[in-house]
Amino acid sequence: MNLKAVIFDLDGVITDTAHLHFRAWRTVAGEAGIDIDETFNAGLKGISRMESLRRILCHGGKENAFDNEQQQALAQRKNTLYVQSLASLTRDALLPGIRQLLHDIRLANVKTGLASVSLNAPRILSALDMGAAFDFCADAAQIARSKPDPAIFLAACQGLGVRPQEAIGIEDAQAGIDAINAAGMLSVGIGDDLRHADLQLSSTTELTWRCLSGFWVDKHQPDRAR
16 A cells, blocks of 8 residues: 555644743733643643633632633633734744655655644644645644544545555644544654554654555555465
C-alpha cells in the first residue's frame, strides 16, 4: 500500500502558539476569578475552545457560575485576545524542519492536509505564509465533534480523496493521537509524553521525509512480504 497523504495538526506541529493561547486563557480565567498555570494549560492541547473553557471553570470550581450566554462571551473574549496576539506571528514562526518537510512531501507526489480544531487556522497559515502549502484544510467549522473523536482527521482524508489507511497523521497532543488512531491512520507523535503513537519523536527536527517514508515502509513490510 502506497502512502498517499500526510495530515498535520497545526499548533505544536507546524507552529507553536501555545504560549499565545495560555496568555489569552490566563487573562480570561483571571477575570473569572480562576488561576491557571502553564502545567494546567498543557492539558488543553488539541481541545476545542468551549471544552477548554469548561475545564477551566471546573478547575476553578465555577462550572455552574456562568450560564450558556456568559460562557459564550468568555470564549469570545479569549478568542479576541488570541487573534490580537497573532499579529506577532511571521513566517519565521514555523517550527524547525517543517518548511523543508512540506517541500519534500510535495516532491514525492504525496498530498498534504491540515486537521486543526482552531477556527483561526486560515489566519495563522496566512501569517506564516503557508496558505498554499496544504492541499486541503479541515477545521472545527466542518465537524460536530472535537478531538479525540476522529471526525476532523476523517474529514481531512475525505477532502484529500484518500482512505485513512493510506495516510499518516502528525500530532503533539494526546487527544490528537487518540483521534488519529481512532480514524485508522498511522500516528506520529511529537513530544516525549504521548502514549500510543505508532512513531514518537522528541521534536520536529526529527520529522523528515526520510523518517516518514521509512516509517511507512517498515509498518507495511509484512504486507510486502506476502
